[in-house]
Amino acid sequence: MKRFLIACFLFxxxxxxxxxxxxxxxxxxxxxxxxxxxxxxxxxxxxLYAFDEGARxxxxxxxxxxxxxxxxxxxxxxxxxxxxxxxxxxxxxENGGIGIKQNYPRFDVDSGEIITLEWAINQCRTDNGEExxxxxxxxxxxxSAYMAYTSRGNRMSVVIPDxxxxxxxxxxxxxxxxxxxxxxxxxxxNCHMQSAGxxxxxxxxxxxxxxxxxxxxxxxxWGETGTLHKRFMECNxxxxxxxxxxxxxxxxxxxxxxxxxSNGMDMNGPASRR
Amino acid sequence: MKLNLSIMVSAxxxxxxxxxxxxxxxxxxxxxxLTKAQxxxxxxEGKVQLWSTSEILLNxxxxxxxxxxxxxxxxLATEARLQGELAVATAxxxxxxxxxxxxx
Numbered sequence: 241m242k243r244f245l246i247a248c249f250l251f252x253x254x255x256x257x258x259x260x261x262x263x264x265x266x267x268x269x270x271x272x273x274x275x276x277x278x279x280x281x282x283x284x285x286x287x288l289y290a291f292d293e294g295a296r297x298x299x300x301x302x303x304x305x306x307x308x309x310x311x312x313x314x315x316x317x318x319x320x321x322x323x324x325x326x327x328x329x330x331x332x333x334e335n336g337g338i339g340i341k342q343n344y345p346r347f348d349v350d351s352g353e354i355i356t357l358e359w360a361i362n363q364c365r366t367d368n369g370e371e372x373x374x375x376x377x378x379x380x381x382x383x384s385a386y387m388a389y390t391s392r393g394n395r396m397s398v399v400i401p402d403x404x405x406x407x408x409x410x411x412x413x414x415x416x417x418x419x420x421x422x423x424x425x426x427x428x429x430n431c432h433m434q435s436a437g438x439x440x441x442x443x444x445x446x447x448x449x450x451x452x453x454x455x456x457x458x459x460x461x462w463g464e465t466g467t468l469h470k471r472f473m474e475c476n477x478x479x480x481x482x483x484x485x486x487x488x489x490x491x492x493x494x495x496x497x498x499x500x501x502s503n504g505m506d507m508n509g510p511a512s513r514r
Numbered sequence: 515m516k517l518n519l520s521i522m523v524s525a526x527x528x529x530x531x532x533x534x535x536x537x538x539x540x541x542x543x544x545x546x547x548l549t550k551a552q553x554x555x556x557x558x559e560g561k562v563q564l565w566s567t568s569e570i571l572l573n574x575x576x577x578x579x580x581x582x583x584x585x586x587x588x589x590l591a592t593e594a595r596l597q598g599e600l601a602v603a604t605a606x607x608x609x610x611x612x613x614x615x616x617x618x
Contacts, residue, residue, distance in 0.1 A: 259618070271617035418612040423565045423597070425604060429615050482564040 261400050261410055265501055271433065272449055285450035285508050291437035292444045299512065308385055308458040308510040311465035315386030318379050323368040329383065332364035341384075341391035342507050345398065345496045347406040354409055354492040358384055358467055375486035376470040381456045385465055388456065388509030396453055396507060398499045413497025416490060417448075422481030428494075431475075443514065452499040454511035465510060468495060539584040547588045548575065551595035558598040562605035568597040 259267065272281055279290060289296040319337065322328045330336040344357040355363070361383050362372040373380035400406050420427045428448070431440065436447035455468040462470075469486035472494060476483040484490045555568055575590035 259616075264616070267617040414616070415612055418615045419608045420604060420612075421563050421601075421608075423567055427612070427615065433615075433617075476563070477566055480566045482559075482566045482569070484563070 261407075261500055264414065265503060268449065268501055272436075272447060276437065276447075281449055282505055284447045285453045285502075285505050287446035287450070287454070287511075287513060288437075288444040290447070290450075295444065295514075302512060306458070307460075307512050308456070308465050311382040311385040311456065311458065311510060312389045314379070315382035315384070315389075318383050319386050323365070323370050325368050327368050329361065329364055332360070332367065337387055338390045339394055341388045341509065342394040342397045343399070345492060345499055347399075347401055347403065347409060347496070349401055349403050349406070352405050354489075354496050356469075356487065356492055356495055357387060358469070359487055359492070361387075375467060376473075377462075377464050377466045381465045381467050381470075384467060385456045385510040388454075388507065391507045392509070394507045396499060396502045396505050398496070398503055400496075400500065409493050410497055410500065412490075413493035413495070416494050417497060422476065422479035424479040426479040428475065448498070448501060450502050450505050452495065452502045453505050453507050454509045456510050458510065458512045460512075460514050539588040541579070541584055544575070544579050544584045544587040544591065547591035547595070548572070548579075551575075551591045551598070554595045554598040558602050562601050564601050565597045568594045568601075571597065 269281060272279070272284065276291075283290040286296070286299075289299050319329050330338075334340055341357055344360070345354045347353075348355050353359075358375060358380055361380060362375075366372055373383075400410050417428045420430070431445050432448040432451065435445050438445055452468065455471075456465050457468075457471070458465045459471075467486065469491050472491050473483035473486065551572060555564060555572075558564060571590050571594035575587045575594065578584070578590060579587035
Protein backbone atom coordinates (compact mmCIF):
# COMPACT_ATOMS: atom_id res chain seq x y z
CA MET A 241 0.00 0.00 0.00
CA LYS A 242 2.84 2.34 0.94
CA ARG A 243 4.59 1.66 -2.39
CA PHE A 244 1.36 2.24 -4.27
CA LEU A 245 0.88 5.62 -2.59
CA ILE A 246 4.46 6.63 -3.34
CA ALA A 247 3.99 5.60 -6.97
CA CYS A 248 0.76 7.63 -7.16
CA PHE A 249 2.50 10.63 -5.61
CA LEU A 250 5.41 10.42 -8.07
CA PHE A 251 3.01 10.07 -11.00
CA UNK A 252 1.12 13.20 -9.96
CA UNK A 253 4.35 15.15 -9.43
CA UNK A 254 5.92 14.01 -12.70
CA UNK A 255 2.83 14.71 -14.80
CA UNK A 256 2.56 18.19 -13.34
CA UNK A 257 6.22 19.12 -13.66
CA UNK A 258 7.08 17.47 -16.97
CA UNK A 259 4.55 18.24 -19.66
CA UNK A 260 4.80 16.29 -22.90
CA UNK A 261 5.88 18.16 -26.03
CA UNK A 262 2.33 18.05 -27.31
CA UNK A 263 1.03 19.51 -24.04
CA UNK A 264 3.65 22.24 -24.38
CA UNK A 265 2.55 23.02 -27.92
CA UNK A 266 -1.13 23.21 -27.04
CA UNK A 267 -0.40 25.34 -23.95
CA UNK A 268 1.63 27.70 -26.11
CA UNK A 269 -1.21 28.07 -28.62
CA UNK A 270 -3.57 28.76 -25.73
CA UNK A 271 -1.14 31.38 -24.41
CA UNK A 272 -1.21 33.25 -27.72
CA UNK A 273 -4.96 32.81 -28.11
CA UNK A 274 -5.39 34.53 -24.75
CA UNK A 275 -2.91 37.27 -25.63
CA UNK A 276 -4.28 37.95 -29.10
CA UNK A 277 -7.91 36.79 -29.07
CA UNK A 278 -8.69 38.38 -32.45
CA UNK A 279 -5.67 36.99 -34.26
CA UNK A 280 -5.71 33.93 -36.50
CA UNK A 281 -2.74 32.09 -35.01
CA UNK A 282 -1.63 30.81 -38.40
CA UNK A 283 -0.92 34.44 -39.32
CA UNK A 284 2.00 34.27 -36.88
CA UNK A 285 4.05 32.50 -39.54
CA UNK A 286 4.48 36.02 -40.92
CA UNK A 287 6.26 37.22 -37.79
CA LEU A 288 5.86 40.87 -36.91
CA TYR A 289 3.60 41.40 -39.95
CA ALA A 290 0.88 39.50 -38.09
CA PHE A 291 0.71 42.40 -35.64
CA ASP A 292 1.53 45.54 -37.63
CA GLU A 293 -0.87 46.45 -40.44
CA GLY A 294 1.27 49.29 -41.81
CA ALA A 295 4.44 47.20 -41.94
CA ARG A 296 2.44 44.33 -43.38
CA UNK A 297 1.27 46.42 -46.33
CA UNK A 298 4.83 47.47 -47.13
CA UNK A 299 6.00 43.87 -46.80
CA UNK A 300 3.25 42.58 -49.10
CA UNK A 301 4.28 45.12 -51.72
CA UNK A 302 7.86 43.95 -51.37
CA UNK A 303 6.69 40.37 -51.89
CA UNK A 304 5.78 41.30 -55.50
CA UNK A 305 9.51 41.23 -56.21
CA UNK A 306 10.87 39.34 -53.19
CA UNK A 307 14.53 39.89 -52.38
CA UNK A 308 15.05 36.18 -51.66
CA UNK A 309 14.16 35.24 -55.24
CA UNK A 310 17.82 35.26 -56.28
CA UNK A 311 18.64 32.83 -53.46
CA UNK A 312 15.91 30.45 -54.68
CA UNK A 313 17.27 30.56 -58.24
CA UNK A 314 20.87 30.09 -57.14
CA UNK A 315 19.81 27.35 -54.75
CA UNK A 316 17.92 25.46 -57.44
CA UNK A 317 20.90 25.62 -59.77
CA UNK A 318 23.26 24.36 -57.06
CA UNK A 319 20.77 21.68 -56.04
CA UNK A 320 20.56 20.36 -59.60
CA UNK A 321 24.31 20.46 -60.26
CA UNK A 322 25.81 16.98 -59.84
CA UNK A 323 28.78 16.39 -57.53
CA UNK A 324 32.12 15.27 -58.95
CA UNK A 325 31.07 11.64 -58.42
CA UNK A 326 27.96 12.11 -60.58
CA UNK A 327 25.49 12.00 -57.70
CA UNK A 328 23.40 14.98 -56.59
CA UNK A 329 21.57 16.38 -53.57
CA UNK A 330 18.36 14.68 -54.71
CA UNK A 331 20.01 11.31 -54.09
CA UNK A 332 20.46 12.11 -50.40
CA UNK A 333 16.86 12.98 -49.51
CA GLU A 334 13.48 11.36 -49.50
CA ASN A 335 11.28 12.44 -52.41
CA GLY A 336 14.38 13.76 -54.17
CA GLY A 337 14.57 16.59 -51.61
CA ILE A 338 11.39 18.23 -52.89
CA GLY A 339 8.73 19.36 -50.39
CA ILE A 340 10.39 17.91 -47.29
CA LYS A 341 11.50 20.86 -45.16
CA GLN A 342 8.51 20.49 -42.86
CA ASN A 343 10.08 17.28 -41.50
CA TYR A 344 13.23 19.06 -40.27
CA PRO A 345 14.90 19.05 -37.83
CA ARG A 346 14.58 15.32 -37.31
CA PHE A 347 16.15 13.22 -34.59
CA ASP A 348 18.34 10.45 -36.00
CA VAL A 349 18.01 7.47 -33.67
CA ASP A 350 21.11 5.81 -35.12
CA SER A 351 23.54 8.64 -34.41
CA GLY A 352 21.57 10.32 -31.61
CA GLU A 353 21.99 13.64 -33.46
CA ILE A 354 19.48 16.29 -34.37
CA ILE A 355 19.63 16.69 -38.14
CA THR A 356 18.63 20.13 -39.35
CA LEU A 357 18.06 20.65 -43.06
CA GLU A 358 21.33 22.57 -43.38
CA TRP A 359 23.15 19.80 -41.49
CA ALA A 360 21.66 17.23 -43.90
CA ILE A 361 22.71 19.30 -46.94
CA ASN A 362 26.32 19.44 -45.75
CA GLN A 363 26.22 15.78 -44.74
CA CYS A 364 25.11 14.99 -48.29
CA ARG A 365 28.09 16.93 -49.61
CA THR A 366 30.68 15.25 -47.37
CA ASP A 367 29.15 11.81 -48.01
CA ASN A 368 29.80 12.47 -51.70
CA GLY A 369 33.34 13.70 -51.30
CA GLU A 370 32.58 17.44 -51.41
CA GLU A 371 33.69 20.12 -48.97
CA UNK A 372 31.01 21.33 -46.53
CA UNK A 373 29.63 24.83 -47.14
CA UNK A 374 29.70 27.71 -44.63
CA UNK A 375 26.61 27.54 -42.41
CA UNK A 376 25.23 31.05 -42.25
CA UNK A 377 24.86 32.54 -45.73
CA UNK A 378 25.81 31.88 -49.32
CA UNK A 379 25.31 28.63 -51.22
CA UNK A 380 24.09 26.59 -48.25
CA UNK A 381 21.44 29.17 -47.38
CA UNK A 382 20.46 29.32 -51.06
CA UNK A 383 20.01 25.54 -51.35
CA SER A 384 18.03 25.59 -48.11
CA ALA A 385 15.91 28.46 -49.51
CA TYR A 386 15.14 26.47 -52.64
CA MET A 387 14.19 23.39 -50.63
CA ALA A 388 12.02 25.55 -48.36
CA TYR A 389 10.36 27.04 -51.42
CA THR A 390 9.40 23.57 -52.66
CA SER A 391 7.85 22.90 -49.25
CA ARG A 392 5.59 25.95 -49.14
CA GLY A 393 2.07 25.19 -48.04
CA ASN A 394 3.00 21.93 -46.33
CA ARG A 395 2.41 21.77 -42.59
CA MET A 396 5.30 21.69 -40.13
CA SER A 397 5.56 18.05 -38.99
CA VAL A 398 8.52 17.63 -36.68
CA VAL A 399 8.51 14.26 -34.93
CA ILE A 400 10.01 13.44 -31.54
CA PRO A 401 10.65 9.71 -31.74
CA ASP A 402 10.12 7.41 -28.80
CA UNK A 403 13.71 7.66 -27.67
CA UNK A 404 14.79 9.20 -24.35
CA UNK A 405 17.64 11.01 -26.11
CA UNK A 406 15.17 12.74 -28.43
CA UNK A 407 13.03 13.89 -25.54
CA UNK A 408 16.13 15.04 -23.70
CA UNK A 409 17.18 17.09 -26.74
CA UNK A 410 13.71 18.63 -26.93
CA UNK A 411 13.80 19.47 -23.20
CA UNK A 412 17.24 21.06 -23.56
CA UNK A 413 15.97 23.25 -26.39
CA UNK A 414 12.97 24.21 -24.28
CA UNK A 415 15.14 25.09 -21.30
CA UNK A 416 17.33 27.23 -23.52
CA UNK A 417 14.32 29.14 -24.87
CA UNK A 418 13.05 30.06 -21.41
CA UNK A 419 16.41 30.73 -19.72
CA UNK A 420 17.67 34.28 -19.25
CA UNK A 421 21.23 34.89 -20.43
CA UNK A 422 23.76 37.52 -21.43
CA UNK A 423 24.54 40.87 -19.86
CA UNK A 424 20.96 42.01 -20.48
CA UNK A 425 19.55 38.84 -18.90
CA UNK A 426 16.98 38.18 -21.60
CA UNK A 427 15.46 34.83 -22.50
CA UNK A 428 14.05 34.20 -25.99
CA UNK A 429 10.71 34.12 -24.19
CA ASN A 430 11.04 37.69 -22.90
CA CYS A 431 10.96 39.10 -26.43
CA HIS A 432 8.88 36.57 -28.34
CA MET A 433 6.20 35.70 -25.79
CA GLN A 434 5.98 38.39 -23.11
CA SER A 435 6.64 41.23 -25.54
CA ALA A 436 5.42 39.69 -28.81
CA GLY A 437 3.71 42.35 -30.91
CA UNK A 438 5.25 45.19 -28.87
CA UNK A 439 7.78 47.70 -30.09
CA UNK A 440 11.43 47.38 -29.11
CA UNK A 441 12.81 50.73 -30.22
CA UNK A 442 11.57 50.91 -33.83
CA UNK A 443 11.09 47.17 -34.31
CA UNK A 444 7.96 45.19 -33.57
CA UNK A 445 8.72 41.81 -32.04
CA UNK A 446 7.49 38.62 -33.63
CA UNK A 447 5.79 35.86 -31.65
CA UNK A 448 7.21 32.44 -30.95
CA UNK A 449 4.57 30.52 -32.90
CA UNK A 450 5.58 30.20 -36.53
CA UNK A 451 9.13 31.36 -35.87
CA UNK A 452 10.55 28.24 -37.47
CA UNK A 453 8.31 28.01 -40.55
CA UNK A 454 9.81 30.63 -42.82
CA UNK A 455 13.58 30.11 -42.89
CA UNK A 456 15.96 30.95 -44.53
CA UNK A 457 15.20 34.66 -44.51
CA UNK A 458 16.38 37.66 -46.49
CA UNK A 459 16.87 40.34 -43.87
CA UNK A 460 17.23 43.91 -45.08
CA UNK A 461 19.73 44.63 -42.31
CA TRP A 462 21.88 41.70 -43.52
CA GLY A 463 21.44 42.53 -47.21
CA GLU A 464 21.39 38.80 -47.96
CA THR A 465 19.63 35.54 -47.25
CA GLY A 466 20.72 33.78 -44.07
CA THR A 467 19.89 30.73 -42.01
CA LEU A 468 18.02 30.41 -38.74
CA HIS A 469 21.26 29.78 -36.86
CA LYS A 470 22.65 33.08 -38.11
CA ARG A 471 19.59 34.66 -36.51
CA PHE A 472 20.14 32.70 -33.26
CA MET A 473 23.66 34.12 -33.13
CA GLU A 474 22.36 37.61 -33.74
CA CYS A 475 19.73 37.25 -30.99
CA ASN A 476 22.47 36.16 -28.58
CA UNK A 477 24.62 39.13 -29.50
CA UNK A 478 21.65 41.48 -29.03
CA UNK A 479 21.31 40.38 -25.40
CA UNK A 480 25.10 40.47 -25.07
CA UNK A 481 25.57 36.72 -24.74
CA UNK A 482 28.51 35.09 -26.47
CA UNK A 483 26.98 33.26 -29.45
CA UNK A 484 27.53 29.56 -30.07
CA UNK A 485 28.73 28.26 -33.39
CA UNK A 486 26.05 27.70 -36.06
CA UNK A 487 24.82 24.10 -36.00
CA UNK A 488 26.23 23.64 -32.51
CA UNK A 489 24.32 21.14 -30.41
CA UNK A 490 22.74 23.96 -28.39
CA UNK A 491 21.31 25.68 -31.47
CA UNK A 492 20.14 22.42 -33.04
CA UNK A 493 18.29 21.55 -29.83
CA UNK A 494 16.76 25.01 -29.82
CA UNK A 495 15.64 24.61 -33.43
CA UNK A 496 14.19 21.18 -32.61
CA UNK A 497 12.05 22.63 -29.81
CA UNK A 498 11.11 25.77 -31.73
CA UNK A 499 10.07 23.79 -34.80
CA UNK A 500 7.97 21.37 -32.80
CA UNK A 501 6.11 24.33 -31.32
CA SER A 502 5.16 25.36 -34.89
CA ASN A 503 3.85 21.91 -35.80
CA GLY A 504 0.68 22.09 -37.86
CA MET A 505 1.45 25.56 -39.21
CA ASP A 506 2.02 26.32 -42.91
CA MET A 507 5.57 26.33 -44.21
CA ASN A 508 6.26 29.69 -45.87
CA GLY A 509 9.98 29.90 -46.43
CA PRO A 510 11.99 31.59 -47.63
CA ALA A 511 10.77 34.94 -46.37
CA SER A 512 11.83 38.55 -46.16
CA ARG A 513 12.12 40.57 -42.99
CA ARG A 514 13.41 43.99 -42.04
CA MET B 515 62.27 80.19 5.92
CA LYS B 516 62.68 79.89 2.13
CA LEU B 517 64.95 76.87 2.62
CA ASN B 518 62.45 75.25 4.96
CA LEU B 519 59.68 75.70 2.42
CA SER B 520 61.79 74.11 -0.34
CA ILE B 521 62.55 71.14 1.92
CA MET B 522 58.90 70.77 2.79
CA VAL B 523 57.80 70.88 -0.87
CA SER B 524 60.50 68.38 -1.85
CA ALA B 525 59.50 66.07 0.98
CA UNK B 526 55.86 66.35 -0.06
CA UNK B 527 56.67 65.57 -3.69
CA UNK B 528 58.84 62.63 -2.64
CA UNK B 529 56.02 61.30 -0.46
CA UNK B 530 53.55 61.74 -3.30
CA UNK B 531 55.77 59.88 -5.74
CA UNK B 532 56.31 57.13 -3.24
CA UNK B 533 52.60 56.76 -2.58
CA UNK B 534 51.86 56.69 -6.34
CA UNK B 535 54.37 53.89 -6.72
CA UNK B 536 52.70 52.00 -3.92
CA UNK B 537 49.08 52.18 -5.26
CA UNK B 538 49.69 52.04 -9.01
CA UNK B 539 49.37 48.58 -10.51
CA UNK B 540 52.35 47.01 -12.17
CA UNK B 541 52.78 44.34 -14.81
CA UNK B 542 52.83 41.53 -12.26
CA UNK B 543 49.49 42.62 -10.84
CA UNK B 544 48.03 42.79 -14.32
CA UNK B 545 49.27 39.32 -15.17
CA UNK B 546 47.77 37.95 -11.97
CA UNK B 547 44.43 39.64 -12.70
CA LEU B 548 44.54 38.38 -16.29
CA THR B 549 45.23 34.79 -15.25
CA LYS B 550 42.38 34.91 -12.72
CA ALA B 551 40.01 36.29 -15.36
CA GLN B 552 41.08 33.75 -17.97
CA UNK B 553 40.71 30.85 -15.53
CA UNK B 554 37.27 32.03 -14.39
CA UNK B 555 36.01 32.54 -17.95
CA UNK B 556 37.45 29.29 -19.21
CA UNK B 557 35.91 27.38 -16.31
CA UNK B 558 32.55 29.14 -16.78
CA GLU B 559 32.46 28.57 -20.52
CA GLY B 560 32.34 24.83 -20.01
CA LYS B 561 29.17 25.22 -17.96
CA VAL B 562 27.26 28.31 -19.07
CA GLN B 563 26.91 30.82 -21.90
CA LEU B 564 29.30 33.69 -21.31
CA TRP B 565 28.61 37.35 -21.90
CA SER B 566 29.74 38.65 -25.27
CA THR B 567 31.45 41.57 -23.57
CA SER B 568 33.98 39.59 -21.50
CA GLU B 569 36.42 38.82 -24.31
CA ILE B 570 36.26 42.44 -25.44
CA LEU B 571 37.28 43.51 -21.93
CA LEU B 572 40.23 41.11 -21.97
CA ASN B 573 41.36 42.47 -25.33
CA UNK B 574 41.04 46.04 -24.03
CA UNK B 575 43.01 45.03 -20.94
CA UNK B 576 45.79 43.67 -23.12
CA UNK B 577 45.85 46.89 -25.14
CA UNK B 578 46.06 48.97 -21.96
CA UNK B 579 48.89 46.80 -20.65
CA UNK B 580 50.77 47.14 -23.93
CA UNK B 581 50.41 50.91 -23.61
CA UNK B 582 51.80 50.70 -20.08
CA UNK B 583 48.56 51.60 -18.33
CA UNK B 584 48.54 48.70 -15.87
CA UNK B 585 46.04 50.31 -13.57
CA UNK B 586 43.43 50.33 -16.34
CA UNK B 587 44.52 46.88 -17.48
CA UNK B 588 43.94 45.42 -13.99
CA UNK B 589 40.55 47.15 -13.79
CA LEU B 590 39.43 45.71 -17.15
CA ALA B 591 40.69 42.20 -16.42
CA THR B 592 38.93 42.26 -13.05
CA GLU B 593 35.71 43.36 -14.72
CA ALA B 594 36.00 40.48 -17.19
CA ARG B 595 36.41 38.04 -14.29
CA LEU B 596 33.38 39.47 -12.51
CA GLN B 597 31.35 39.11 -15.71
CA GLY B 598 32.27 35.43 -15.83
CA GLU B 599 31.14 35.03 -12.23
CA LEU B 600 27.87 36.83 -12.97
CA ALA B 601 27.18 34.63 -16.01
CA VAL B 602 27.51 31.58 -13.74
CA ALA B 603 25.32 33.17 -11.04
CA THR B 604 22.56 33.92 -13.56
CA ALA B 605 22.70 30.39 -14.96
CA UNK B 606 22.51 28.88 -11.47
CA UNK B 607 19.51 31.03 -10.57
CA UNK B 608 17.81 30.26 -13.88
CA UNK B 609 18.18 26.51 -13.36
CA UNK B 610 15.50 26.81 -10.70
CA UNK B 611 13.31 29.49 -12.22
CA UNK B 612 13.07 29.07 -16.01
CA UNK B 613 10.15 26.64 -15.70
CA UNK B 614 8.03 29.45 -14.22
CA UNK B 615 7.84 31.10 -17.65
CA UNK B 616 6.54 28.02 -19.49
CA UNK B 617 2.81 28.25 -20.23
CA UNK B 618 0.89 25.46 -18.52
